Amino acid sequence: MQVRAKKEIRAYYAALIQAWGPQHWWPAESxxxxxxxxxxxxxxxxxxxxxxxxxxxxxxxxxxxxxxxxxxxxxxxxxxxxxxxxxxxxxxxxxxxxxxxxxxxxxxxxxxxxxxxxxxxxxxxxxxxxxxxxxxxxxxGNHPVFVVDAYTQRIAARHQLLPESARYEETQHLFQEALSAIVNLPVSHVRNNESARRRETPNRAHPPSRMSSAERPTLAQIYNEMHGLIVGVGKHYCRKSQPECDGCPLRSFLPSHK
Ligand code: SF4
CATH class of the missing domain: 1.10.340.30 (Hypothetical protein; domain 2)
Known part of the structure; x- marks a missing residue:
């Protein structure tokens, strides 16, 4: 189960970064x-x-x-x-x-x-x-920790990666384990991949800021991007009621779609 879940999470990351490119979190100057x-x-x-x-x-x-x-x-x-x-x-x-x-x-x-x-x-x-x-x-601080929010937990539950009742640390551990395995991908996969934003989507990334553009370790960059991408999914598609799976970049990963 954990092996499948980790593989899925890596595939979500690849699909989302391909669809939307960098999200430029966090919008701040310091x-x-x-x-x-x-x-x-x-x-x-x-x-x-x-x-x-x-x-x-x-x-x-x-x-x-x-x-x-x-x-x-x-x-x-x-x-x-x-x-x-x-x-x-x-x-x-x-x-x-x-x-x-x-x-x-x-x-x-x-x-x-x-x-x-x-x-x-x-x-x-x-x-x-x-x-x-x-x-x-x-x-x-660029420490390599993955930020879990309500969107992360909702998506993980709807895609049957974790139960709805999963604790914060359990979700965090799963995402960190999954994403840490792609740390050796070429850096173009994890940042400055602007050319990947090829489709018109409702998702709007933040404009680049001094903090979002700063150099950081690759793992911190992956966690940075994944959280921003998940917020995009949650805000625009995976709403609490009536998720809009049609058009969501993660639709092909839905258990019912396979
Ligand atoms: S396909 Fe998208 S909107 Fe539908 S459950 Fe999955 S993440 Fe949520």
Whole structure:
């Protein structure tokens, strides 16, 4: 079962990257902006996060120093469009406190920590669950961890790769094991494959950003792309109710289609 599932996941990656090309995650100019976005995106749509990030950018607050110095009330006001603004303001302040206390305020030092150590520390922070911790590790720090979201779990269940009740870590382990086996493919398979975007699809990748275009280890790049591609499938085809399997690049892999 696991062997079939891993083979399938590798085939999904190949099919999606062939259909859509790079997705350019994460849309941010700095590692800190990724972290702020990872907090703000909890329980809200990315369009709302963009408004909040735009407010922070206009106010010159997308830096560690600025978040450290701003009042909680002002931070709440600026991130209000992202919802749960009181909680999120408090949590952003807590993150900066953690960074200061544990790593002298340096993201570089923080990301030099071993993946497991840092993941455990992030998970210990108020308001940081596995998806947020892994988004920070992967997209801000280039640590090779795969980000699992509701779309990943939905697709895995609908394609009978895992039961619907699979835990986050179980899904993550399966995808990591599967995708780590393609790390030796030519690098053109995993990034800068713009020519692969040959079909008109409803999927729209983010425009390239400084963070999305940065050099990173191949495995981190594969995990980066796969998460972005899965979000594309989930947003445009694999909706919670009434999935639109016709037209979905993964349709030929549906158990009922075989
Ligand atoms: S929309 Fe259909 S084919 Fe596409 S991933 Fe979901 S279940 Fe599979």
């Amino acid at each position: 590692a800190f902006e990724v972290i702020v976005g990872a907090y703000l995106t909890q329980n809200t749509a990315w369009t709302n996060v963009e408004k909040a990030l735009g407010n922070l950018r206009s106010a010159g607050l997308l830096t560690i120093k600025a978040i450290r110095g701003v009042s909680v009330a002002e931070l709440q006001r600026l991130i209000r469009p992202a919802g749960y603004f009181r909680l999120k303001a408090e949590r952003l302040k807590l993150f900066v406190d953690f960074l200061d206390t544990k790593y002298g305020g340096s993201l570089n030092r923080m990301f030099e920590a071993p993946t497991k150590t840092l993941r455990d520390e992030l998970l210990g922070l108020n308001g940081v669950g596995p998806e947020t911790a892994d988004s920070i590790l992967l997209y801000a």
